Amino acid sequence: MKSIISFVIRYIPRKYLQLVSHFFLRILAIFYQGNTVTCNVCGHSFRKFLPYGRKARENALCPNCLALERHRLMWLFLQRETEFFSKPLRVLHIAPELCFIDRMKHLPNLDYITGDIESPLATVKMDVHQIPFEDNSFDVVFCNHVLEHVDDDIQACREINRVLKPGGWGIIQSPVYDLEKTLEDKSIIDPAERERLFGQRDHVRKYGKDYAVRLSLSGLKVEENNFVNTLDKGLNQKHALPENEVIFLCSKG
Numbered sequence: 001m002k003s004i005i006s007f008v009i010r011y012i013p014r015k016y017l018q019l020v021s022h023f024f025l026r027i028l029a030i031f032y033q034g035n036t037v038t039c040n041v042c043g044h045s046f047r048k049f050l051p052y053g054r055k056a057r058e059n060a061l062c063p064n065c066l067a068l069e070r071h072r073l074m075w076l077f078l079q080r081e082t083e084f085f086s087k088p089l090r091v092l093h094i095a096p097e098l099c100f101i102d103r104m105k106h107l108p109n110l111d112y113i114t115g116d117i118e119s120p121l122a123t124v125k126m127d128v129h130q131i132p133f134e135d136n137s138f139d140v141v142f143c144n145h146v147l148e149h150v151d152d153d154i155q156a157c158r159e160i161n162r163v164l165k166p167g168g169w170g171i172i173q174s175p176v177y178d179l180e181k182t183l184e185d186k187s188i189i190d191p192a193e194r195e196r197l198f199g200q201r202d203h204v205r206k207y208g209k210d211y212a213v214r215l216s217l218s219g220l221k222v223e224e225n226n227f228v229n230t231l232d233k234g235l236n237q238k239h240a241l242p243e244n245e246v247i248f249l250c251s252k253g
């Protein structure tokens with residue numbers, strides 16, 4: 001199972017994978033029946049979650065809604081630390097994750113717009129380097145696991161900062177590694193070399209501990225939020241949350 005998952009993830013981008021895998025995983029869910037873990041995004045319980053990742057992590061992927069550890073953490077953060085589920089908000093969700101789309105779309109307090117350069121899951125076709133919306137037009141922007149793929153991540157953040165309303169906020173997650181400084185070399189275009197250096201065939205950089213500082217060069221204010229460390233261990237295990245994932249909580253600068 002692990003090796004099949006690793007292979008599929010390696011060669012099929014997640015946004016396409018999400019489209020085709022849904023049905024298959026629901027059948028697989030029958031074999032994961034149980035009550036040990038609960039996905040707090042969709043509310044379904046299982047014996048354990050499915051393994052997921054290039055080097056497959058155990059107990060990661062919800063077979064019902066495809067939420068991963070980081071999605072379950074973000075959902076809990078939104079519930080506990082923000083007014084996302086109650087306040088009228090205009091939301092731009094860039095490269096939207098399948099596990100969130102329907103749930104966010106149906107929240108009556110949200111004016112919810114999804115955008116992506118190529119994802120069939122998004123309604124607006126857009127390039128994050130040049131977001132096709134007016135200045136100050138969104139209360140909230142989500143942009144997760146996008147910046148490691150784009151040519152100019154600072155420009156993308158400049159655009160997010162521009163379209164955020166004063167007082168607006170966002171979550172901008174990317175894989176961050178234990179490196180002092182972000183590794184980037186624009187001359188490397190060979191997918192195999194990118195995989196070796198940046199961790200994946202379609203990644204153009206590998207972020208280090210300077211991630212928040214780097215994003216803030218765009219004008220965004222970036223807070224490293226350690227919400228996950230405030231939760232009790234039982235809850236962490238019940239939802240199989242990531243161990244040390246920092247939430248990069250941004251606001252308009």
Ligand SMILES: [Zn+2]
Nearest residue numbers: 039042062065
């Ligand atoms: Zn789920």
